Amino acid sequence: MYGMLLESVQHFVQLEYGDETWKEVLQVAGCKFTVFNTHQVYPDDIMQNLAKACETVTASSYDSFMNFFGRCFVRYFSHFGYDLTIKATGRYFTDFLENVDNIHILFRMSYPKMKSPSMYLTNIDEKGCILVYKSTRQGYVQYFMGLLNQIAKDFFNLELKLKILDTQTSVTGRTSTTVRFRLDFDNTLYAMYFQSVLFELEFLRASTLNLGNTLQPEAAQTSSTGAIRKTSTGERPVSPYQLRRDSNTHGLKNILLRGQMRYIKEINLIIFLCSPLINDIDELPELGLYLNDLNPHGLSKEMVLAGWQHNSKLEFMFDKAEQRAQELESNYELLDEWKCKGDDLLYSMIPRTVADRLRTGxxxxxxxxxxxxxxxxxxxxxxxxxxxxxxxxxxxxxxxxxxxxxxxxxxxxxxxxxxxxxxxxxxxxxxxxxxxxxxxxxxxxxxxxxxxxxxxxxxxxxxxxxxxxxxxxxxxxxxxxxxxxxxxxxxxxxxxxxxxxxxxxxxxxxxxxxxxxxxxxxxxxxxxxxxxxxxxxxxxxxxxxxxxxxx
Structure with a gap:
């Protein structure tokens, strides 16, 4: 969805500051793209370059523009119906925060190359919560804060105050940034109806999970991405958990498991009812799985096969959209070139001020x-x-x-x-x-x-x-x-x-x-x-x- 994000940036900068300012921003940023396409893949640093260019062209700061871009994205994707997905996540803002990772997973079928951040909640109380945000993209903290503020205001009618508690940067293959936020908002209703007890789960051994006969329990372990809580119903959907393999598994990829945690009070155990998260059928060999390994009583197989059919169509549509975007980019360049030639010819026949009056009608x-x-x-x-x-x-x-x-x-x-x-x-x-x-x-x-x-x-x-x-x-x-x-x-x-x-x-x-x-x-x-x-x-x-x- 990075392409849609850049589309929103272009749309609202032009709306707020005008076309001439946007053209100057593109020139200062050294951006070769004059228009952006939703399904096209762009370099990660484009938005930051645009924010720096906006800072140079206007009087506002870089951080204020990154915050502005986050708010613009929410206002932009609402026009395409994505606001319905956010509203459907739960009755309360806290429900949305707990399910952001699941929303990103649902969008992967439409945006297979999407690089989404991860987040989870801790210390939920009547006055708010603590949110842990992790991303491999650097410099997007202010953007994230603007996005949350706009979502809280537009969809949940809340005044949100964010405070950064601490920031950590780790380098494990790729550099990632982890930020802990304190979110202050009216969380009284959520706390009243969903009192919870937090269970901090650092590691679950694979031997406690039913993983199928193709995986050896001693060869894997899962790591929690956050805290698991027991609700009044005894279960909750959770963000994906990663099944990590050791070095003896011949290059097989780690598996993301998605499902529900259910707490059994009588035996004091948490059961993880899950299935592997698979983007498409081509990914099965990379994970060491086959269709008959998937849950025979659920919709896992049907979803994989349906996803494969949809992905093939989407890939074709993405290729065509990218080709059209490139053609449009080329046509815009030709249009600018011929417009300059036309202007030169017109101004050689008629003074500029008079010609501009004729253009206005x-x-x-x-x-x-x-x-x-x-x-x-x-x-x-x-x-x-x-x-x-x-x-x-x-x-x-x-x-x-x-x-x-x-x-x-x-x-x-x-x-x-x-x-x-x-x-x-x-x-x-x-x-x-x-x-x-x-x-x-x-x-x-x-x-x-x-x-x-x-x-x-x-x-x-x-x-x-x-x-x-x-x-x-x-x-x-x-x-x-x-x-x-x-x-x-x-x-x-x-x-x-x-x-x-x-x-x-x-x-x-x-x-x-x-x-x-x-x-x-x-x-x-x-x-x-x-x-x-x-x-x-x-x-x-x-x-x-x-x-x-x-x-």
Whole structure:
């Protein structure tokens, strides 16, 4: 069920903190999985890495997130009907705690690779109990505490207080952690109706058990996983007991025995009515058992055979689910890759802020806005005379090199490239992002273009020059077109800027008087060109813009 646990983590982190935070958490954690599948097997350290990443991304601590993950898991599996299993374990919270191991055993048919912890109770009283928790997974104590708190609250309407009494770590093949908790809650009803006497059983000799003719009593012993208690009915279901073999049993596995303890007062004995716990029919040879060794009067054989049939179907379903999960993972990666390519293409046609508005459902007409003042620049490549196809190809290669150089400077100077028509390059500042420095942005960009062209090496080996015109004034801008939408500018300001470019000279930035008024004199040299005749405007004093040497 580790996959379901990771699913719950993803679901509730996205719900509580948002998709962007979850993506950042995955990146910080170095997790290659973007989605999790219930039946897929994952490395044990993923959840801890996610908790550490959440700590880095947010202001909360690692322990608080592990506790949060435990509470999330309870809320998540309740949507899939697993809450019914918990509610059916008994009337009281203590009943649930005593039967957690049995619940895990029942789930092994659906989740054969599940690695569940073990737990048992001691010192049960009216104010709570002591719970002993043992797990081979390290660092899950806070997660376990969050899980118990949520179960007590949701299913038994209890306020639970947990206190760690002591912690032990042992290394026997695999490192395991044993933690003793004191659980404080209202246990009055349970203590009233189920007064019990504890019998601490450290070892039961195999000779006291009816184990079948394939096992030698002197070759085995069982070890209790906890305390056995005698209830008012004289019996109770217990967690599995392990039948341990010695080194002379030719590599046979230990056997888990599951059943009931019954106390016979008259002879002062405890009888263990049990049967071996077998996951599937393939496990029988590993245990040294056969079907005829199982209880002929119970359902042991039927359960093993039914489990074998269900497991074969489940294995097939798990394989298909894992294959689909891998395909989904691959598709998500392709989706992200193509989404990035689509975004790059869209943002090259439409400004980012305008494109994001269109994505939210706004119509293209709603993107049209009136701007009180913007600065527009036209730049024309000059110095090319072509008469043959080879000349044209040389011009195209040169234009590509020059315009690519221009594009690389746009973000630096906060200007927006409107379009290119032939050898004309148009850019603007002040729209769609309003800024008071639009004239300075365009002037700096224009001067940088002149410098960049001088230092540029063309594919043909030739030289190219530019003549630039700039003008400031009101304009209307918005998205035009459906199949091939573009962000376009309209108004007399665009016509005037085009006239500034057409009347400019190579290597110069030609400015209208309106733009000249917006450029600070301590930053630029503004040289009057005199009075010139501008088509559609009449006579106008214009200016050449230079950068001051100190700048």
């Amino acid at each position: 706004c119509s293209s007409v709603s993107t049209c806005e009136t701007f009180d003042i913007v600065t527009v620049m036209f730049c024309e490549l000059v110095g090319h005379d072509f008469q043959t196809v080879e000349d044209v190809m040389d011009v195209v290669a040169s234009m590509n090199a020059v315009f690519s150089c221009f594009d690389s400077l746009m973000d630096k100077f906060h200007v927006y490239k409107v379009e290119t028509v032939g050898q004309i390059y148009m850019a603007a500042s002040g729209a769609p992002e309003r800024t008071k420095d639009h004239a300075i942005n365009v002037a700096d960009f224009s001067l940088a273009l002149i410098k960049g062209v001088k230092d540029l090496r063309l594919p043909s080996g030739g030289e190219v020059d530019v003549k630039i015109g700039i003008h400031s004034g009101p304009a209307v801008a918005g998205v035009v077109g459906i199949k091939v939408p573009r962000y376009c500018f309209f108004g007399d300001t665009i016509n005037t800027a085009s006239r500034m470019q057409s009347t400019s000279i190579p290597g110069k930035v030609h400015s209208s008087p309106q733009t000249k008024e917006l450029l600070p004199g301590d930053r630029y040299i503004l040289e009057s060109r005199g009075i010139i005749t501008v088509k559609g405007k009449g006579e106008m004093e214009t200016f050449f813009v230079y950068e001051k040497p100190n700048n």
